[in-house]
Amino acid sequence: MSEINDVGVVGAGVIGTGVAQALAQAGFGVILVDRTDDVLAAAEKRIGEGIRMHRLLSKGGSDEDRAQVLKRISYSLDLSDLAKADFVVENVTEDWPTKKAVYERMDSVCRPETIFAANTSVIPITRIAAATRRPERVLGMHFMNPVPLKPMVEVVRGYYTSEATVEAGRDLLGRMKKEAVVVGDSPGFVTNRVLMLTVNEAAFLVHEGVAGAAEIDRIFKGCFEHRMGPLETADLIGLDTVLRSIEGLYESFGDSKYRPCPLLRQLVDAGRHGRKTGHGFYSYAPER
Numbered sequence: 666m667s668e669i670n671d672v673g674v675v676g677a678g679v680i681g682t683g684v685a686q687a688l689a690q691a692g693f694g695v696i697l698v699d700r701t702d703d704v705l706a707a708a709e710k711r712i713g714e715g716i717r718m719h720r721l722l723s724k725g726g727s728d729e730d731r732a733q734v735l736k737r738i739s740y741s742l743d744l745s746d747l748a749k750a751d752f753v754v755e756n757v758t759e760d761w762p763t764k765k766a767v768y769e770r771m772d773s774v775c776r777p778e779t780i781f782a783a784n785t786s787v788i789p790i791t792r793i794a795a796a797t798r799r800p801e802r803v804l805g806m807h808f809m810n811p812v813p814l815k816p817m818v819e820v821v822r823g824y825y826t827s828e829a830t831v832e833a834g835r836d837l838l839g840r841m842k843k844e845a846v847v848v849g850d851s852p853g854f855v856t857n858r859v860l861m862l863t864v865n866e867a868a869f870l871v872h873e874g875v876a877g878a879a880e881i882d883r884i885f886k887g888c889f890e891h892r893m894g895p896l897e898t899a900d901l902i903g904l905d906t907v908l909r910s911i912e913g914l915y916e917s918f919g920d921s922k923y924r925p926c927p928l929l930r931q932l933v934d935a936g937r938h939g940r941k942t943g944h945g946f947y948s949y950a951p952e953r
Contacts, residue, residue, distance in 0.1 A: 667778060669837055670694060673747040675767060676756030677708035677740075679903075679941070680784060683812030684754050686712045689737040690719070690813065691841040696750060698741045705740040712738065719813045745774045752837060754806060756784045759909045764788060765796045772797040780833055782806040783821075786857045786906070787913035790823035790850045800825035804834050807856060810901060819856050820845045852917035853910065860898070861910050865926050867895040871946070872928035878946040896946040900939035904946075908933045 670693065674685045677699035685697045685708070699705050716731050739746075744767070747753055753775065757767050764785070771781065781803045783793045794803035805821025818838050822831055835845045848855050867881050876884075882894020899907050908929055915923035932938075932945065939945030 667751065669751040669780075669833065671696065671750050671752075672837070673698065673750035673753035673771075673775075674756065675699075675744070675747070675753060675771070676758075676784075677704050678756060679711075680808055680810055680812060681754075681756035682708045682711050683715065683810065684756065684784065684808055685738055686715045686719075686734075687813045687841050687843075688754075689734045690716070693737065693840075695738045696741055696746055697738055698744055698746065700742065702742070705742070709735075709738075709740060715811075715813060744770050747771060747779075748774050748776070750775060750779055752780045752782065752833070754782045754784055754808075759786060759788065759906065759913065761788060761792075764793065768793060768796040772799065778802070780804070780830055782834060784808050786910045787853050787861075787917070789852055789917075790821045791825065794823045794825050801827040802830050804830050805850070805854065806834060806838075807854060809856075815843070817844045817846060819854055820847045821850055821854050822847055823850045853914050857910050858914065860895075861907065861914060862922065864895045864899045864907055865911050865923070865929065868899075868926035868929045868946075871896070872926055900945035900947055900949075903939050903941055904929060905933050905938045 672688050672693045673696045674681050675698050677697055685695050688695045697705065697708060713735060716734055753771060755767060757763055768781065777799060781797065783790055783803065783805050784807060785805060786807065790803060790805040794800035797803060803823060804826045807819035807821065809815045820831065820834050831847060838845045851858065853861060870876050870881055871878055878896040882897050885891045885894040908925055911923055911925045915925065936942060937944040940949050943950045
């Protein structure tokens with residue numbers, strides 16, 4: 666595998682923006698692609714704020730001028746601009762027809778040797794790889810939020826993923842100062858297969874009136890020393906994303922244990938998606 670210098674990031678949502686920031690801070694050239702100018706403008710603002718926050722929260726951060734990091738990132742509405750990328754991290758919505766169309770387009774514009782990393786929570790990497798003409802150069806990279814501050818990434822080896830591709834992924838993450846843990850391909854992989862069941866069961870406890878969200882989260886933090894409880898974590902991820910992940914697990918396994926909690930679905934239908942909307946299991950609206 667040739668050296669990785671330029672990395673494409675597709676999808677400028679919360680995770681994609683965090684990936685772009687972390688890559689730029691690690692010295693990579695970054696091409697961040699999304700569909701509208703408004704989304705990209707918001708991403709650029711978040712990255713600037715994120716760099717500032719990273720300096721405050723991380724230990725021994727770089728003294729490099731913030732402007733130099735920002736210069737490494739270019740913004741585009743056109744997937745064709747990924748032609749110069751050595752590696753692409755895809756972060757689009759967890760909807761298979763949408764992802765499939767993106768991979769088919771990326772496959773047609775990127776060089777044959779370019780590696781694709783799917784930042785998906787639940788869609789099998791083997792299915793994604795099969796939508797391309799380079800299945801051996803496709804792997805999963807499941808980044809967690811907030812990306813710049815998380816030291817570990819779940820890396821998923823698909824059926825066709827080559828060892829060289831896995832090693833290239835490890836190298837890229839190493840340069841980002843992140844540890845890679847390689848797992849096999851299965852819907853939800855390790856993290857979401859366990860976490861989403863926990864979140865869903867916690868939501869059922871609220872739905873059934875067994876305990877409130879605050880009591881459930883306090884138990885997990887006090888008894889197991891978790892930094893966040895399952896429902897606080899769900900609000901951080903986004904309840905719409907959580908619901909799509911659970912629905913994906915239910916569809917993939919056909920097992921009733923993955924049946925989404927009605928309360929979770931109701932909150933999503935009500936637009937209460939967590940921190941990003943100001944309301945989820947908790948309210949984040951400023952007090953008046």
